[in-house]
Amino acid sequence: MLLDIKDLRVKAENKEILKGLSLSVNAGEVHAIMGPNGSGKSTLARALAGHPGYEVTGGSITYDGKDLLELQPEERACEGLFMAFQYPVEITGVNNAYFLKAALNAVRKHRGEEELDAVEFMQLARSKAKLLEMDQTMLSRSVNEGFSGGEKKRNEIFQMAVLEPRLAILDETDSGLDIDALKIVSNGVNALRSPDRAIIVVTHYQRLLNYIVPDFVHVLTDGRIVRSGGKELALELEETGYVRVEPETTGARR
């Protein structure tokens, strides 16, 4: 098992958001986590990445046999965990290519691989940029600065393609994308599907799952996974909405 989350409890701004979430993910699998706004989807993604604003108050996360909660965000990344941000951060003055080369070399160094020089890195980056039909000039701009919503999301998946993680968590990667951009981003993600890589797709809408077809779908409501199933569950949710699947309905949260 690549990822094993048991009874996870997470607080943000002193409010408990995840209230005992359990989830197991094997290499090669694609899991979709769906749920209404405020159910804790993004909290799960950020807690996995090690965001300092999210405090784990209970439960455990085992990743590749290691206690993930013991690792700093950069150590998690070096161990092959990747989160595509819902809101990628603009960093003025830090060159996109420079940043990604530093990230890739940090990961490679951790793996005991040789670091890439500038020429080798640019060859790799150009080939991956093609995959996402990205304009080459995005590489020479500041990280996400002045990028459109679609460009930012594309840049996230581009980074994923370069870093080749073992576990990727895509936090609402579909939000803010038009249909063309959605297809390009999905193609990029699908190209990265592989037997030794797992992907967790966090989304509010079923639409993305037409393009990135999951092996498993989980419904997250009020901090817990309340239902799990195959890809057909997503279609069912599309028709019935989230309210029906809540175990104890306390009123629509949408």
Added chain:
Amino acid sequence: MTAVAERLESLVEAFDAFRREKAFGTDRTRQQREAAFARFLARGFPSTRDEEWRFTNVAPVAAMRFVRPSAPALDRATVDALVHGATARIVIVNGRLSPQQSTLDALPAGVTVSASANITDGPAVSGGAFVDLNDAFFEDLVIIRVAEKTVVSQPLFLLAIGSGDAQPVMVAPRVAVIVGDGAEVSIVESYATVGPAAVLTSAVTSFQLGAGAIVDHVKVQTESDAAFHLATSHVRLQRASTFTSRALTFGGRISRNDITSVLDGDGAECTLNGLYIATGDTLVDTHTTIDHAKPHCPSHEVYKGILAGKSRAVFNGKIIVRQDAQKTDAKQTNKALLLTDDAQINTKPQLEIFADDVKCTHGAAIGQLDEDAMFYLRARGISVESARNMMIHAFAGDVLNGIRVDAVREAAVTLMEQKLRLSHEV
């Protein structure tokens, strides 16, 4: 008055000693010095009750007993390093033009340098106590002239060294740069200290730009952490001339820069950018005044500060738009990065607008490294140290990347890395 007199006693002694020297000058110069020193004694050092000095206490300067320095022996390698091996160099040592260290015979065509003991050979520079001190104690007024329509391709390095052995020394470099109509030149103005003594530098520099002249200027202050740097710079721009300046303050226990730029001709353009880095117990104070006296002049100002330790900074950015100065377009930005909880900055924009058809914008931002950006970088595998390193380089790059003289820009990056103990970015 007695207390003030006591505090000024060492300067009175130094001035007395100066009176007996040949360098004190002839009749007119003597009178000018006496008048200036009398002005200084009447006012004394500024106090924090003075609005312009509210956050900068110069008591540590007043408390020291400064002497006039002797001429030190400087080896060539020291100077070479400070000017990055440049061929066109004008070197002032303890306030005197040094023909040995300079390359006065090898200056580019159209550039002439002379030294005068008569202060009125340069433009009048008004200012406070430290200008009075310079008026009283300067030795050479170094005049750099660039003939009209001359395009000087290599940068001129103007270096002022303050040096003493044991006792604190006071030096008063004074420079006038006069750039003719349509001339173009790049000037690197550096200040450094050599030797163990604490140095008080009261510098006065003026730039006069003829019509259509273009000046690219960098000021680099890398004096020791025991030094006091109190500098006044005046810039006057004629019609359609352009002055672009980057001021780097990396040294000094107390550094104060008073910079006044007067846009005195239609269509003149002025850029005053700066980067200061303060660590330990040091203080950096920048007071700028951009005076829009004529119409159709754009001005740009970006000042950035990086503060560590218990350092303090003051930034006061005044923009005056005179009644005649219609279509003025003035932009001012001031940002400070506080790397420690004990670092502190007082910042104030000051806009005085008397014309009605103008654009003036200003903004100030003070903060720590952006946490969201730090997490983003770390979430990609980059260590906290590298992420911090990248963010600081990016912050400073805004100003440093604008420096056109490669050797100066690269040295500035290296110096920043040393001061803040950052690793080198390629």
